[in-house]
Amino acid sequence: MTFESSLLLSIITFVYLAAGLAYICLLIFKTEVFGSLGTVITLTALAAHTGAIIWRWVESYQLGVGHAPLSNLYESLIFFAWAITFLYVVMERIYKNRIIGAFVMPLAFLSMAYAGLQPKEIQPLVPALKSNWLIAHVITCFLGYAGFAVSAGLALMFLFPREKAFLRNLVNRLPLPSVLDDLIYQNIAFGFILLTAGIITGAIWAQSAWGAYWSWDPKETWSLITWLIYAAVLHARMVRGWMGKRMAVLSLIGFLSVLFTYLGVNLILSGLHSYAT
Amino acid sequence: MANRKTPTEQVISFFASVKLALVLFITLAAASIAGTIIPQNLSSGEAIQRYGPQLTSLFYYLDLFDMYHSWWFNVLLGFLALNLIVCSLKRFPRTLKLARSVSGRRISPGFLEKQPFARQFLRPGSPRENLAEIQKIVDHRFARPREIATTWGIVLLSHKGAFSRFGVYAIHSSLLFILAGALVGQYGGFDAFLNLAEGETTDQVILQNSGRITLPFDVRLDRFLLKRYPGGAPSEYRSDLTFLENGREVRKASVRVNHPFTYRKVTFYQQFYDSTPVEGWGLRLTRRSDKKVFELQVALNRPNILPDGSGTFLVLDFTENLVRSGPAVKLLVRPNGAQNYAVWVFKNRPDGLPLEPGPFSFQLLNYKLRYFSGLQANKDPGVWLIWVGCALLMAGCLVTFFFSHQKLYLGLISEGTGTRIIIGGSAHRNQGSFKIKFERLVDQLNPKSTEDKAPGL
Numbered sequence: 001m002t003f004e005s006s007l008l009l010s011i012i013t014f015v016y017l018a019a020g021l022a023y024i025c026l027l028i029f030k031t032e033v034f035g036s037l038g039t040v041i042t043l044t045a046l047a048a049h050t051g052a053i054i055w056r057w058v059e060s061y062q063l064g065v066g067h068a069p070l071s072n073l074y075e076s077l078i079f080f081a082w083a084i085t086f087l088y089v090v091m092e093r094i095y096k097n098r099i100i101g102a103f104v105m106p107l108a109f110l111s112m113a114y115a116g117l118q119p120k121e122i123q124p125l126v127p128a129l130k131s132n133w134l135i136a137h138v139i140t141c142f143l144g145y146a147g148f149a150v151s152a153g154l155a156l157m158f159l160f161p162r163e164k165a166f167l168r169n170l171v172n173r174l175p176l177p178s179v180l181d182d183l184i185y186q187n188i189a190f191g192f193i194l195l196t197a198g199i200i201t202g203a204i205w206a207q208s209a210w211g212a213y214w215s216w217d218p219k220e221t222w223s224l225i226t227w228l229i230y231a232a233v234l235h236a237r238m239v240r241g242w243m244g245k246r247m248a249v250l251s252l253i254g255f256l257s258v259l260f261t262y263l264g265v266n267l268i269l270s271g272l273h274s275y276a277t
Numbered sequence: 278m279a280n281r282k283t284p285t286e287q288v289i290s291f292f293a294s295v296k297l298a299l300v301l302f303i304t305l306a307a308a309s310i311a312g313t314i315i316p317q318n319l320s321s322g323e324a325i326q327r328y329g330p331q332l333t334s335l336f337y338y339l340d341l342f343d344m345y346h347s348w349w350f351n352v353l354l355g356f357l358a359l360n361l362i363v364c365s366l367k368r369f370p371r372t373l374k375l376a377r378s379v380s381g382r383r384i385s386p387g388f389l390e391k392q393p394f395a396r397q398f399l400r401p402g403s404p405r406e407n408l409a410e411i412q413k414i415v416d417h418r419f420a421r422p423r424e425i426a427t428t429w430g431i432v433l434l435s436h437k438g439a440f441s442r443f444g445v446y447a448i449h450s451s452l453l454f455i456l457a458g459a460l461v462g463q464y465g466g467f468d469a470f471l472n473l474a475e476g477e478t479t480d481q482v483i484l485q486n487s488g489r490i491t492l493p494f495d496v497r498l499d500r501f502l503l504k505r506y507p508g509g510a511p512s513e514y515r516s517d518l519t520f521l522e523n524g525r526e527v528r529k530a531s532v533r534v535n536h537p538f539t540y541r542k543v544t545f546y547q548q549f550y551d552s553t554p555v556e557g558w559g560l561r562l563t564r565r566s567d568k569k570v571f572e573l574q575v576a577l578n579r580p581n582i583l584p585d586g587s588g589t590f591l592v593l594d595f596t597e598n599l600v601r602s603g604p605a606v607k608l609l610v611r612p613n614g615a616q617n618y619a620v621w622v623f624k625n626r627p628d629g630l631p632l633e634p635g636p637f638s639f640q641l642l643n644y645k646l647r648y649f650s651g652l653q654a655n656k657d658p659g660v661w662l663i664w665v666g667c668a669l670l671m672a673g674c675l676v677t678f679f680f681s682h683q684k685l686y687l688g689l690i691s692e693g694t695g696t697r698i699i700i701g702g703s704a705h706r707n708q709g710s711f712k713i714k715f716e717r718l719v720d721q722l723n724p725k726s727t728e729d730k731a732p733g734l
Contacts, residue, residue: 064506064507065506124506124508124510124512125512126510126511127511127512127513127514127533127534127535128534128535130512130513130534130535131535182709186709189678190678192674192678193671193674193675193678196670196671196674197671200667200670200671203663203667204664204667205535207660208535208536208537209534209535209546210546210548210653211468211537211544211546211653211655212468212655213660213663214459216312216317216345218313221309221312221313222309222313224306224309225306225309225310228302228303228305228306228309229302229303229306231302232298232299232302232303232306235295235298235299235302236299238706239295240295265313269313
């Protein structure tokens with residue numbers, strides 16, 4: 001077997017697992033070494049991941065079908081994991097808290113592992129996907145999804161049972177609830193802006209490809225459902241002042257809708273986006 | 278009770294409420310979920326087969342098979358529009374006031390200390406001596422301050438980002454633009470398609486819902502081009518069109534997937550293509566027993582006699598790319614006195630399939646296809662409203678989430694030989710990022726903290 005980008009990406013999957021485990025060890029054993037280890041592993045994996053995506057892009061040109069590696073489920077899951085890790089690294093830089101990694105990095109691993117189960121061949125693009133809007137549409141959508149994924153990881157952290165006796169010694173390591181609450185909100189706001197941008201770029205593209213900016217295709221409809229849910233969440237917070245536990249629960253509900261928009265629609269419903277499976 | 282609301286006020290506060298907005302978001306989301314579960318635009322036959330006659334008539338009554346265009350979905354959207362308008366109108370005057378209200382009246386040292394972010398410290402020198410430097414720092418780090426003299430000292434007022442209070446109005450009006458655009462498109466435009474064979478001319482387009490309309494011009498398909506990847510899958514297709522006015526050629530244009538062309542406000546999009554074989558198929562038959570070769574011209578859907586009269590065969594099907602191996606025809610061979618069998622015959626495999634049964638092996642030699650181009654023809658005079666709405670929506674979101682209205686109050690009070698500085702600050706959103714900015718400013722103004730943070734730390 002020749003060494004290809006997909007093999008490198010399979011290896012990176014396990015590096016992400018290692019990163020998540022290092023952060024979980026930090027949470028349990030409270031030894032700073034694990035935190036530094038987690039950061040080093042994560043940064044290395046992110047660099048290799050970025051390289052592998054570029055490499056896959058180059059490979060597609062070598063096969064004569066050149067296109068950005070954002071065209072099927074495998075490639076989108078790879079980019080989703082990249083976006084989650086990228087957001088996490090930015091957060092770790094700003095907030096100097098590595099415990100968050102124990103809740104976020106496993107999501108990147110899961111996305112990579114699920115990608116590993118998908119067909120990995122580089123396929124030629126169907127004519128409908130040959131558009132510069134492909135890159136803008138996919139990148140905005142998936143950065144948005146990643147924001148929502150990170151907010152869901154943080155929400156789990158917020159709902160961590162702090163009162164349970166056997167967990168109490170883990171708790172003093174967790175960020176303060178007020179900090180988590182702020183982070184959940186910020187990631188939702190980030191996700192909302194990018195989902196909005198994703199829906200708009202999708203509409204512009206649909207107008208140029210199919211002559212209709214909106215067709216009530218199941219994927220479109222579900223992205224609107226997700227948008228409406230997060231719009232409700234943001235109003236509940238910004239106008240009615242919902243915070244804390246309620247926001248954490250809403251963030252998880254929102255993320256379920258994201259997951260259905262991303263994966264459920266392709267598995268269960270069919271429509272214009274069916275080439276994305 | 279004195280504060281009981283009049284009916285008008287009740288209606289206004291109902292339509293202005295966030296509660297209504299939340300209920301509408303959730304209802305619209307739930308309805309949309311239903312619309313992805315119940316297949317839209319089913320034929321009545323399919324519907325009855327799926328749901329039975331009673332449920333089907335109920336679904337028809339509620340327009341559930343075309344629910345995004347149903348009266349009740351439009352009513353929900355109408356409520357959303359009213360909600361957006363009334364709540365924005367009701368809140369706007371207060372926002373305007375808040376955006377302007379950085380006045381010097383009623384400001385006391387206590388008011389400064391009570392701000393969400395407040396710090397105080399001493400600086401050497403009198404307030405007057407400190408003023409110029411502090412003004413410069415605040416101007417540089419934050420925004421140009423306004424000076425007010427009070428009985429107890431000098432006050433500097435500074436605020437920025439007041440525009441961010443208006444982001445929400447950009448978002449609300451953007452949604453109104455989008456709803457208006459959709460309405461204009463629904464009633465002022467059409468959504469149609471046309472299938473043209475090479476050489477054909479028409480002015481008729483078929484509406485997606487039903488019926489047809491006559492365009493004020495003719496369109497002709499001069500040529501259809503199909504490009505393939507090396508594997509055989511289509512990589513691009515293109516229709517070369519000519520537009521005619523009263524039979525006179527006016528304009529030529531090419532339409533590709535993702536590259537539409539607009540003529541007299543009707544936009545033509547390449548959607549799909551199809552081909553039908555014309556004339557017959559050139560086949561080469563090789564008799565396995567003595568390798569004798571026969572070449573035949575055969576027709577679609579008509580039995581052909583095998584060259585040695587040992588049976589007949591039919592062309593059942595044709596595809597331009599079977600299992601990535603190029604063009605192939607499906608034959609049904611009926612040998613006399615033996616079992617019928619079907620076989621796919623390729624153009625790119627001269628030897629035939631190794632496992633092919635029967636006394637002959639087949640090869641497809643040539644064929645001629647006539648292409649049909651499937652084009653969409655749409656007219657939507659509301660699209661520009663949609664794009665204006667989208668731009669406003671993005672701008673509104675960026676302003677709302679990344680900016681906040683931040684205020685800074687500085688009191689300079691004479692104390693002994695020095696000056697007591699009281700700083701109070703507030704932000705109507707994003708307190709986290711304001712806190713960082715506020716503390717940096719305090720660090721720069723407070724001589725003590727610069728001493729603490731000696732070089733090297």
